[in-house]
Structure formats: C-alpha cells, structure tokens
Amino acid sequence: MNPEGVEVAECGPSEAPPPALDWRFSQVFGERAAGEDVQEVDIISAIEFDKTGEHLATGDRGGRVVLFEKADINNNINNIRENEERREMERQDYTSNRHLEFRYKTEFQSHEPEFDYLKSLEIEEKINKIRWCQTTNNALFLLSTNDKTIKFWKVQEKKAKRVSVMSMDSANQNGGSSSNSLPNGGSVSSLRFPTVASQEANTVARCRRVYAHAHDYHINSISNNSDGETFISADDLRINLWNLEISNQSFNIVDVKPTNMEDLTEVITCAEFHPTQCYTLAYSSSKGSIRLLDLRQSALLDNHSKLFEEHETAGARSFFTEIIASISDIKFAKNGRHILSRDYMTLKLWDINMDSGPVATFPVHEHLRPRLCDLYENDSIFDKFECCISGNGNRIATGSYSNLFRVFGCQTGSNEALTLEASRNPMRRLIQNAARPARSSVLTRVRRGGESPNAESNGNNSFDFSTKLLHLAWHPTENSIACAAANSLYMYYA
Numbered sequence: 001m002n003p004e005g006v007e008v009a010e011c012g013p014s015e016a017p018p019p020a021l022d023w024r025f026s027q028v029f030g031e032r033a034a035g036e037d038v039q040e041v042d043i044i045s046a047i048e049f050d051k052t053g054e055h056l057a058t059g060d061r062g063g064r065v066v067l068f069e070k071a072d073i074n075n076n077i078n079n080i081r082e083n084e085e086r087r088e089m090e091r092q093d094y095t096s097n098r099h100l101e102f103r104y105k106t107e108f109q110s111h112e113p114e115f116d117y118l119k120s121l122e123i124e125e126k127i128n129k130i131r132w133c134q135t136t137n138n139a140l141f142l143l144s145t146n147d148k149t150i151k152f153w154k155v156q157e158k159k160a161k162r163v164s165v166m167s168m169d170s171a172n173q174n175g176g177s178s179s180n181s182l183p184n185g186g187s188v189s190s191l192r193f194p195t196v197a198s199q200e201a202n203t204v205a206r207c208r209r210v211y212a213h214a215h216d217y218h219i220n221s222i223s224n225n226s227d228g229e230t231f232i233s234a235d236d237l238r239i240n241l242w243n244l245e246i247s248n249q250s251f252n253i254v255d256v257k258p259t260n261m262e263d264l265t266e267v268i269t270c271a272e273f274h275p276t277q278c279y280t281l282a283y284s285s286s287k288g289s290i291r292l293l294d295l296r297q298s299a300l301l302d303n304h305s306k307l308f309e310e311h312e313t314a315g316a317r318s319f320f321t322e323i324i325a326s327i328s329d330i331k332f333a334k335n336g337r338h339i340l341s342r343d344y345m346t347l348k349l350w351d352i353n354m355d356s357g358p359v360a361t362f363p364v365h366e367h368l369r370p371r372l373c374d375l376y377e378n379d380s381i382f383d384k385f386e387c388c389i390s391g392n393g394n395r396i397a398t399g400s401y402s403n404l405f406r407v408f409g410c411q412t413g414s415n416e417a418l419t420l421e422a423s424r425n426p427m428r429r430l431i432q433n434a435a436r437p438a439r440s441s442v443l444t445r446v447r448r449g450g451e452s453p454n455a456e457s458n459g460n461n462s463f464d465f466s467t468k469l470l471h472l473a474w475h476p477t478e479n480s481i482a483c484a485a486a487n488s489l490y491m492y493y494a
Contacts (some may be wrong), residue, residue, distance in 0.1 A: 011184035016416035018394060021479055023407070025424050028100055029068070029489040044484035047473045048447060050132035051138075055365045055472075056102055056482060057142060058489055059127025063111035065144055066378055068102040099493035100480050106155065108205035123148050129221055131430065133244070134228045141208075143231060145490075147218040150211040150233055152244060157201040163194045209247040214240050221270045225255045227278040234271035239283060241295075254283065254293070254299050263428075269327050269384075275336050282332070288325030292352060306355045308339070310348070320372045320381070328384035334476070342387035342398050345369070349396070362408045362417075365400060380465045388474040388481070395479075399469030403485040422469055422485040426492055 032038060041062030048057050056068040080419035114123040126146055133141035139156035197407065224231045232253070233240050239254035254271075256263050266287040274280035279295040291304035312321070324344040331340045339350045339358075345368075349360040366386075368375060373383040380401075387398040394415070397407045409416030420426040472483035480493040 008131065017169075017409055017416075019416050020409065020416040020418070021395070021407070023418065023420055023426050023492050023494045024099075025426055026480070026491040026493045027101055028424065028491070029104070031488050042487035044471060044487060044489060046127045046130045046144075047471045047482055047484055047489075048130040048132060048142075049473050049475055049482070050135075051476055052135075053100075053476045053478065054104070055132070055140060057130045058134065058484070059110065059130050059144060060225055060487070061124070061126040063109055063113070063125030063127060063146065064107055065110045065127060065130065065142075065153070066107040067105040067140070067203075069105040071101045071103040100475065100478055100491075102491065103198075107204035108153070110144045110151055110153065110154075111149065116148075128219060131222050131231070135222060143222055143224070145219050145222050145233065148212065148215060150219070150222060150242075151207050152209040152211070152247075153206045154208050155203060158204050159201045160199040161196050162199060163196055209244070209332045211242055211247050214250045220268070221272070223271060223273040223281070225273050225278050227277055231276075232271055232273060232281060234268050234283060238265040239268065239271050239281075251299070253295070253299070255300065270330050272330050272332055275332050275334060277336065280336075282330060282339060284327035284341060286326040287322060288327055290327065290330060290339060290341060290350065306352065308350045308352075308355050308358075310357050320376065323376070323381055324372070329386040330477070331387055331389050333389050334391050335393060338393065340387050340388075340389045340396055342385050344381060344383075344385075347387055347398055347406075347408065349397055352380055356416070360410055362396070362406075362410075364400060364406055371464045375465070378465060380468075383468055384470065385468075388472055390474050390479065391476045395474075395476060397472060397481060399472055399483065401463040401465050401468050402482050403464075403467045403469050405469050405481075405483055406483075418491070422483050422488075422490045473487040 030042070041060065043061045044058050044060035045061050048055075049055070050057075054070045058066045058068075062065070090327060110127060111125040113125045115121070116123060122341075126262055129145050131143045133143060133152075135141065137156075139154050142153050142155070144153065148272055179444050211233070215233065215235040215238065215259065217237055219233055219414045221234045222231060229244060231242050231244065233242065233250075234254075237255065237257040238252055240250040241253045242250045254268070256266070256268060266285045266289075269282040269286055271281060271282045276280070280292065281295070282290055282292050284290050287309075289309035291306060292308070293303070294304040296304045297303070311406055327341045327343050331343045333340070337352060339352060341348045341350065341358075342364075345363070345365045347362040347364055348358040349362075351359045359490065372381060385399050388432070389396045394411050394414075395407060395409050397405055399405045400419075402421070404421055407416070407418045407420065408414075421428050466472065467486070469483055469485055472481060474481055480491065482489060482491050484490075
C-alpha cells in the first residue's frame with residue numbers, strides 16, 4: 001500500500017525501483033573549527049561537476065574559483081595494503097569503500113569588485129555560476145560569471161624550463177692568451193650546448209575572453225550549448241546568445257521587458273540549454289512557469305513552443321502565493337526528457353512531452369507554511385535553493401535550512417525520501433519519511449492527504465535560517481553529491 005502524501009506520477013522506467021541508498025561521508029574541504037567565524041568572501045556561491053566527473057569547480061563570494069580533480073584512490077589502497085592482508089579481507093567478505101575522492105588542483109581569482117560610474121553601482125565579485133566547457137588538448141575550459149561580466153578561462157599544466165648546465169672548460173681562464181679565448185676565459189673548443197631541464201608542472205589559469213556590457217540587470221544563469229560553440233546568459237528580463245569565440249557581440253533571443261516597466265508582472269529566474277538538442281532551451285519565471293523555446297522558430301523568441309505551469313487551486317491564493325511559486329533553479333535530466341524545478345516549497349519534475357502539469361511533486365518546505373510571515377520578515381522566503389538530478393535520472397536532491405539537504409527517489413513505486421545533514425555524520429539528523437508521497441495518475445494528479453505529520457519530526461521550530469544549504473551538485477555518473485555549507489565543501493557517496 002502506498003503511503004499518503006503529495007501526488008507523484010510516473011517519472012521513470014516501469015521496472016521495480018532500486019533500494020534506498022545508504023549515504024556516507026566522503027570528505028570535506030575548508031572545514032572550520034568550532035566557534036570559528038566564517039569570512040563573507042569565503043562562502044561558496046557556486047558548484048559544478050564537469051561532464052566526465054573528473055573535475056569539480058567551486059566559486060565563492062570573494063570572486064575566486066577553486067578546482068578539484070579526482071584522486072586515484074585505488075592505487076592508494078593497493079599501496080597501503082599488502083597482498084596477504086587484502087586476500088584475508090576478501091576471505092572475510094570485507095569490502096573496501098572504493099568511492100570517489102577528490103583533491104585540490106588549483107585556484108585563481110576570476111572576478112574583482114568593480115564600480116559602474118555611469119549607474120553609480122557597485123558590482124560584487126561574487127561568482128554566480130560556473131559552467132564547464134569542452135576539454136581540448138589536455139586543457140580545461142570553463143565559464144564563470146558575476147552579476148555583470150562573464151569570463152572564459154583556460155586551465156592547463158605548464159612545465160617551467162630552465163637552463164641547468166652552461167659549463168665550459170676554463171683552461172685559459174687565468175689570463176690565457178689563446179687566440180680562441182672568450183671574454184669569460186673559456187675557449188671555443190670547450191664550448192658546449194646548454195642543458196635545459198624541465199621543472200615541476202604548475203597549473204596555470206588564463207582568461208581567454210571577457211563577455212561584458214551585455215546585461216542591464218544581474219546575470220542569474222549561464223548555460224553551455226551541446227554544439228560546443230555557443231552559450232546563453234540570462235538576467236531578469238533578457239536572455240543573450242553568445243559564441244565562445246566572439247566576446248564583443250551577442251544576440252538577444254528573449255526579451256520580456258515591457259514598454260512600460262509598471263506593466264512588468266514576472267521576471268526570468270533561470271535559463272538552461274537542452275543537454276543534446278542544440279536548438280532547445282528552457283527558462284523559468286518568478287510566476288512558477290517554465291517555457292520551452294526552439295531556436296529554429298525565429299531570431300527573437302517572443303513565443304514559446306511549450307509552457308509548463310501548475311494551475312492554482314481555487315481559493316488557495318494568499319499574499320505569499322507568487323513569492324513561494326517563484327522558481328529558483330531548473331535542471332534538465334541527462335536524457336533531456338524531464339526538467340527538474342525548485343520553488344521555495346517543493347521540487348517538481350516535468351515531462352517535456354506533457355505540459356498539463358508536473359508528473360511528480362516532492363515536498364521540501366511544506367512544514368514551513370505556517371511560518372511564512374516570519375520568513376518574509378527576515379527575507380528567508382527569498383532564498384534561492386538549487387536542485388540537482390542524478391546521472392541515471394532515478395533520484396533528485398535539493399538543499400534546505402540548518403545545512404540539511406533532501407534526497408528523493410523518483411522512479412515509479414519508490415518510497416525513498418531522506419533528509420541528511422552537511423556534516424561528517426550525515427545521518428545525525430536523518431529523517432526518513434515513512435509516509436512518502438502517494439503516486440497517482442498523471443491525468444488526475446489529485447492530492448491524497450497532506451504532508452506526513454512525521455516529516456521534519458526533529459522539530460519544526462528548530463531550524464536555523466542563518467545556515468542554509470543553497471548549492472549542491474550530483475556527480476554525472478556516480479552516486480556522489482557535493483554540497484556547500486557556508487565556506488565548507490562536503491562530499492558524500494552511496
């Protein structure tokens with residue numbers, strides 16, 4: 001019997017769902033000691049895996065980008081254990097935790113604080129988004145952006161070379177009068193080629209291009225195209241299309257700015273390219289809708305090809321309805337079939353072939369509904385939480401308050417719904433809802449009961465709204481999650 005909860009329709013293959021994952025702590029970077037103050041510039045503001053999962057990038061409010069690379073821990077295990085010891089462990093059915101681990105690679109200053117003298121506006125150095133580009137000739141390429149300026153970076157290892165030997169015999173060094181003598185006392189007959197030695201390789205980051213002066217409002221998202229040549233950048237009212245090789249020109253493909261700004265009713269909150277179709281992109285709005293666009297239709301995409309939105313329940317509208325409906329993040333599934341969206345209260349999964357409503361809804365902050373007034377007063381209601389989806393599309397995750405994050409299974413029949421804490425012991429505040437959302441027909445999508453009374457049973461009033469987990473990313477091929485808690489980067493595996 002399915003447990004009661006919020007409606008969820010089929011969002012994956014019809015075979016039996018996989019068992020719930022057992023999440024474990026892997027590693028942490030930048031962990032602060034108890035009582036240690038966090039510097040504002042050190043707070044992580046962006047996280048992104050590359051498509052291969054070999055590299056991870058983070059950006060912070062100080063404008064820095066830090067890169068990590070996958071460590072070969074299998075070799076480390078083999079070096080630590082002797083063959084006899086390993087055979088004994090295998091005989092005792094011992095299994096070593098051969099999970100992914102990363103190590104620090106390099107960091108660089110991507111953005112500096114600026115001042116727009118024409119608008120008398122300070123421009124923060126905070127990194128809003130990072131996106132990896134295609135790797136070429138063992139060099140890494142990535143895009144990073146703050147509120148106004150996008151930069152294209154090339155990161156590669158370079159070996160410094162120096163002349164290690166410049167030896168010449170000095171037979172005539174002490175005043176010799178040979179006709180072949182050189183000013184320094186050596187002779188032509190003893191002259192040898194210098195020896196050049198390679199030093200240890202250093203990782204060097206170089207800014208290849210700067211894409212500036214194209215947005216009047218703050219950039220909220222950037223996204224690479226699958227063609228490897230173009231990308232989009234979005235602010236509150238416009239989406240621009242760029243060519244990676246051309247930094248002084250972009251094409252405005254979406255413009256929602258009304259003639260009279262008093263008529264403005266919604267803004268763009270996030271934009272994302274389809275993972276495989278280079279002509280398809282989607283953007284979300286502050287009204288809780290997602291529009292699918294086709295670049296083949298026209299140069300200026302005034303009309304969408306599909307509109308995804310959930311219609312309001314009659315009589316349910318309140319002062320906070322539009323605020324909590326605003327979508328803060330969207331992500332395409334790897335196969336491009338589904339779109340995951342995060343608003344303040346829920347995660348929603350949408351099928352791009354069905355625009356009548358979400359195929360699945362997952363409650364995240366439903367327990368905070370009675371406290372919306374308090375959240376509005378302290379501005380927490382405007383927090384923008386990100387979401388992520390696993391490489392196989394079977395699970396989704398998003399952050400919450402008190403450095404908690406939620407993981408849901410989204411296959412048919414899955415009851416997986418975990419709440420984990422970003423700490424060395426993620427299960428410390430584990431809340432596994434025995435009452436998982438009940439699944440219903442895609443066509444009816446009727447709510448069968450409210451959120452489980454056991455949900456967030458650790459106490460609705462115990463949440464610390466000053467510690468929030470806004471940014472997280474799922475590894476593209478493994479069950480591994482990286483999430484940011486203030487200035488610390490925590491990694492977990494299952």
